[in-house]
Amino acid sequence: MYRAPVDEIAHTLKSVAGLRKALETGRFGDLGEDLVDAILGEAGRFSSDEIAPLNETGDKHGAVLEDGAVTTPPGWKKLYQDWIEGGWNGLTGPEEFGGQGLPMLLSVAALEMWNSGSLAFGIGPTLTMGAVEALEKHASDELKAKYLEKLVTGEWMGTMNLTEPQAGSDLNALKARAEPVGDDTYRIFGQKIYITYGEHDFTDNIIHLVLARLPDAPAGTRGISLFLVPKFFVGDDGSIGERNDVFCSGLEHKLGIHASPTCTMIYGDGKFGDQPGAIGWLIGEENKGLACMFTMMNNARLAVGMQGVAIAETAYQKALAYAKERTQGRAPGHKGEGMSPIIEHPDVARMLMTMKALTQGARAICYSCAEALDMARVSEGEEAKAWSERAGLITPIAKAFATDIGFEVASLGVQVHGGMGFIEETGAARLLRDARIAPIYEGTNGIQAIDLVMRKLPLSGGATVSALIADFKADAEAARASNSLVFEGVADHLDQAIADLETATAYMQSALGDGRQTDALSGATPYLRLFGVTATVAMLARGALADMEAPEAAGRAALARFAAANLAPETRGLAASATAGAACLADASAALA
Amino acid sequence: MYRAPVDEIAHTLKSVAGLRKALETGRFGDLGEDLVDAILGEAGRFSSDEIAPLNETGDKHGAVLEDGAVTTPPGWKKLYQDWIEGGWNGLTGPEEFGGQGLPMLLSVAALEMWNSGSLAFGIGPTLTMGAVEALEKHASDELKAKYLEKLVTGEWMGTMNLTEPQAGSDLNALKARAEPVGDDTYRIFGQKIYITYGEHDFTDNIIHLVLARLPDAPAGTRGISLFLVPKFFVGDDGSIGERNDVFCSGLEHKLGIHASPTCTMIYGDGKFGDQPGAIGWLIGEENKGLACMFTMMNNARLAVGMQGVAIAETAYQKALAYAKERTQGRAPGHKGEGMSPIIEHPDVARMLMTMKALTQGARAICYSCAEALDMARVSEGEEAKAWSERAGLITPIAKAFATDIGFEVASLGVQVHGGMGFIEETGAARLLRDARIAPIYEGTNGIQAIDLVMRKLPLSGGATVSALIADFKADAEAARASNSLVFEGVADHLDQAIADLETATAYMQSALGDGRQTDALSGATPYLRLFGVTATVAMLARGALADMEAPEAAGRAALARFAAANLAPETRGLAASATAGAACLADASAALA
Structure with a gap:
């Protein structure tokens, strides 16, 4: 079972990715190493003790769609409630809206741990955090006032609606349309696929961010706008009202992350409301939706990189424990009676060393991307530009390298287990299945x-x-x-x-x-x-x-x-x-x- | 859907692996290129038209155990019957016992095609062929007379029982025991795990080859003997009699090859017969069982190598078809309106070229191992020794390299599919799941x-x-x-x-x-x-x-x-x-x- 490697994470944060140096600049308020250690320790505990034990259940039961409603696996709703009550959703959220405004460095370390506990769990909040960022940077004050706090606390979750059947990597081909109603709203029509946590029972409301085209929009990506489409309308007092015209028409049957509902979302089918069209509010300017979405996407890419690190760490721990316990043959230089623990065989030691080196390397790369993001935020002028560009440079490496090695390390983990690795009960194969999505989503590698x-x-x-x-x-x-x-x-x-x-x-x-x-x-x-x-x-x-x-x-x-x-x-x-x-x-x- | 690449296979056999040269030696009787082409064409047709269409069904239904009986997926029993009626089981079998005595070169090419159609199907007959070989080389004339012909035709299937929970790669730790009855039989007791097609409904009888220790046997692998243990006793007239004391107590829940029943076999539990103990007959000499088993294992290793090639070929074909069909973005130099087929993007082309190069390379390596086996069989003296040693040298490379690249190519195939690759309905993920066993079984890589x-x-x-x-x-x-x-x-x-x-x-x-x-x-x-x-x-x-x-x-x-x-x-x-x-x-x- 996964135990969060809190010491190694802290060491990597402080001494490899530069958290210690960053704190020494005095630009991060009164955040000190002690507080960092306390947060990491508590996140590690939650992940090891609360999330990880539910991962197998999540895989076996999966998310289930019935009559348009998605039920998450047994225990998962309570897990999410416990998690947001711990304040984890708002770790980096804006303090003005109830967040803790902590550095990304802490956030990615925590994210690694959630995902090590369960990738299918960790991916949900990742999308909410992306929605928070997009709203914070681009939305009107009115929208912020209505939605941001609940997204920061996690009382509501957010989603990201880009992909359509004909438009995967290529958003030029986007067809979903948005018709201005005449007030400040739009009616949204279209089908979106692969929408992670598009529908679920974790929260009372779900806030969809949706890319769509206005009637007179230019072709290509310069004609895409971003809309906020709540599952339920929200009154000015924050109360939840009628259902909006959006629903989940299907769940994908996936290789892994079964507990994460991957939804086909139908907007504007007339299933709800007086007339067809899901009501949406514009985020940012018309036809500038892609820029808003990129705000979410860059950090989402780093977050997916963390999933690679996370799976690799869990796979490594599992293989290491097995290799110490399982005995077969006599390794060269083996002393004592009987068979050697297989970790003593050079070939097995090589696999484990490769797993650990790749995991630790990917972790350091991802954390150093977060360092650059943090430093960019607290710097000015040329310095800020340099850090920001460094973050931009490292982001694709963090996403692709970490997710590639996440899958490779999971596969080595299966191999260390021998025949047991191919048996689902062992759990090594589950990690391999879960790991395979990360090189694909949030922009293929x-x-x-x-x-x-x-x-x-x-x-x-x-x-x-x-x-x-x-x-x-x-x-x-x-x-x-x-x-x-x-x-x-x-x-x-x-x-x-x-x-x-x-x-x-x-x-x-x-x-x-x-x-x-x-x-x-x-x-x-x-x-x-x-x-x-x-x-x-x-x-x-x-x-x-x-x-x-x-x-x-x-x-x-x-x-x-x-x-x-x-x-x-x-x-x-x-x-x-x-x-x-x-x-x-x-x-x-x-x-x- | 898989189409057997008969021309490429023929080219590789003849011009890379040396079949043409081998035929020119005149040592393979009247076998000529025309007959080779005819056999390859027919095997390709059977595999593409009969096996491949049932693979998805096999994955979805899997093998099911109920009351000790294993039911294979819908259509699979008929598939097996059609396949043996085509004479495919006896391709390389001894002519004396109804086989066609054809070269291994043809056999591995056909094996590739069966496994491309379905690895879960192909693995079953592979074990029967191993049993045929072990019996042919080591069994008494009496045992041969009773069992060999039915195993060669495929009327009965064979299994290979090595692994026990504590004895995987290390057969020293084997505990199953065999007690001499006093006549020419032994009573076998013990539990064997990971027994492929240990129980099923394809055939009326199943012939288990089982490794066990005699009471006075030396410790380690020098004290292991090989026994033939039929599921049902066989009368001298070939009729099927009473049930032997062996049964399947469980099926593994595996990552892939769901249609292939992976059985836990219990010998001598007293479930059948008058007194506990499965009745077995010694194959070869007492305490020399490992040598007999190695006869099976070497060729089984090459056969597993073919599984790697087979999966790689299917994954390549699927990815290629998708990459030609799916359009996204505009590739550099793209002419014409609209989006490019993704095959025109250099990164996708690189993936496909890598897939094809690795597949074709692994195929050539495996076929050249078969060439060496064939030439060793028809040569004498130093020449035979040189060919035999060459086969020995190539075997581990064929097994490990081909199965490693089988998995890698399947993973690239998933990647070419993008998000679709992670959805089970597409089939790319199934190939990845199936491929993962081959680097593990028949001796880890x-x-x-x-x-x-x-x-x-x-x-x-x-x-x-x-x-x-x-x-x-x-x-x-x-x-x-x-x-x-x-x-x-x-x-x-x-x-x-x-x-x-x-x-x-x-x-x-x-x-x-x-x-x-x-x-x-x-x-x-x-x-x-x-x-x-x-x-x-x-x-x-x-x-x-x-x-x-x-x-x-x-x-x-x-x-x-x-x-x-x-x-x-x-x-x-x-x-x-x-x-x-x-x-x-x-x-x-x-x-x-």
Whole structure:
């Protein structure tokens, strides 16, 4: 059973992702390390003791749709109530509306723990938080006054309605329409699919954010507006009124996260109300909906990255416990009678070390994205711009790398279990099933790679990416300067990885500069992986170097050495692949005939 | 829906795996290419038209246990009957007992197709064929006379009973016991788990091969004997008599291959018969059971490798069809109105090319293992030994590499589908679930890597592995000598990969020579992968060079170029990892605390 790794999380926050330095700037009020530790400890307790035990039930029962109403699995509604009563929904919410205004660094750490407990649970509040952000930044004061506090406390949940059958990654193809009523409202018509927690029994009301087109809107994404569509209308006194014309017509039968209802939502079918059309209120300006939605999406991408880390951590813990308990054969050097715990077999140890290194690397990458978001918020001018761009640069890496390794680590976890891994009761297979969605939703990992290469590498003329790589170089230098045997080989391997990253980065920049977009696009996915692997090795070294007197120091150094010797060399092949260009896909149409 | 790629299979058999050369030796009787093509075509038809359409039903219904009887999914019993009536079970079976005595090369190609149609179906007959082999090589004439013909035709099915709860990879820990009755029979007692098709309604009788210990047997694997235990006793006239004391007490609830009943079998519980003890007959000599079982296991490992290829092929076909149909966005260079088919996006094309290259590479590796088995059978003396050792060398690579890529390709297939990939109705997720067992059973892939390094590299003092690598060098030379632009870069990339393979091979050999077993064991898994990747690139080149006038030639060359530029460079990192030795796992116990 999952136990939140609170100490490792705290160490990564403070010494790898820079929370300690951030607090020292004095820009985060009276937040101190003690409070951070207390919050992490309490979040860890809730996740380990309350959420994790309900995950298997959630998977088995799943969410059930009957007569338009969705019932969550036994115990889940109470779990959600307990969770919001603990104040967890408002951790980063605006203080003006009842939130605690804490840094993202704390929020992502807590998010990791909720998702380690249960991804199907953690994904719900993630969407509410996205809705809070969008409303806070773009909605009118009136809408804020009516909806924000209840979304911040979690009394109501929010949803995000983008996808339609013909419009997945490509929002140009969006068809849902919004007709102005004449007052400040619009009637919304259309079908949305894959709506996470689109309908459920957790809360009395559900606040849908919906992308739709106005009648005279320009084609493409410049003609999309964002609307707030409550499931039930809300009176000026906050009371819940009549049902709006929106309902859930179906749930998807999914590979994993069964407890999370994935809904088809029908707007404006005439099922409720006097005349067809779900009543919505505009958020932000007409035809500027995409910008509002992107506010939600960027942080949602980091949140999905946390899901990758979360699943990886749970899978690692489960495999580790099994490998210590299960005995088979005699490992080389095994002392004593009988069979060895399988963890003593080098091949099993390799799998576990790989799992831990990737998990810890992805965690550090994601947390450092949150650091950049926090620092951007409390900085000004050039400094704020630099932090903001850094957050933008890391976001696609955090999302794609962490979710890719989340699935890989879950698969290694199955393998460590041998035959037991394929049996559902063990739980390892469930993690694998749950993990598989994260590389897909919130922008497929292919989309993330394109975003990284096409939009993020050019930031500030390349200075943003150079600054991040310079940090990795500092890690290599620090490892070298430690002059310690426990870091043997780390600096050299890391140097090599960084050199590969620089080569591939230069290739991408020159391809974009020369208008050879297809060359850049062809290698985007291996380039992102190359970035993630290099960052992993650098950050593992950073974490190990940060506190060399700690009892965990030897283990952290061993993990950094392992990653340097085994993961860093992957960059050779990744760089080759990233820079192979469009030529390597020439005649693909013949090959794929 | 899966369509058997009969032409590509035939090409790989003939021109990559050497079937054409083998037939030219005249050692395979009157078997000619025409007959080969006819058999492949018919197997492809059966698989595409009869098996594949029932796979989804199989997954949904699964096998059901009630009152000790297992019911297979609707339509499956008839499918099995049709399949054996087609003579497919006896393809390689001994002609003396009603088989067709055809080469393994044909058998693995057919096996690929059955498993592409449905892995849950294909795994059943695979075990029967293993039982046929073990009986043919080790059983008394009496046992052969009574059981072999019905197993060859498929009228009865066979099973393989090794695993017990405490004895998975480690058969030393086996506890099932066999007590001599005094005549030529034994009473068997014990529990066996994970018994594939241990109970079902396909056939009137089931012939279990069971490993158990005699009362005075030495400890460890030298005290294990193999017994034939029929579900129903068989009269001398072949008639079916009383029930033996064996039954299925439970089915596993698995991640995938739901239609394949994975049984817990109880022997000697006293449920049937006058007194407790399932009656069994000894196969081979007392305490030599493991050798008999290995006869089954080696070919079973190749058969499981074919499952990896099979799933990969089906996943590739499904993803390709989707990518041609689904439109999103505008790919660079897209002509015409509206959105592009997603196959035109470089990132999607990369995924599909990777899927096809890995599938085709794994197929070629597995087929070339079958070639070696066939040639060993028809050769004598040193030649037979060389072929036999080559088969032994390739077997662990075929099993582990093909099943690893089977899962990876299935996962890429999910990714190509985007959100649809996570929805069960699409079928892509089902392939992923099914694929996950193959890296585990018939010896985990970690065990395969150990087998490769510890037992196969030393064969003939290293001459066996050198000879195989020499073949890859010849492929590189041929690509260079072609002097054709369509092979640009192939020879150079392949040279580099081969150099990496040689470096790592030399490292392993010197580690074993110096008694540094742990160094070898620590890098065994990346070493196996390195071997598989190099072989993939070499064999793709070989296949493309074989028939440069064919209509498929441009596509094959494009695939070889893609693999050379993108897969071959992975060997840099794999070689580093394979040669990192035990040092990289030092202090693992601290890191994994």
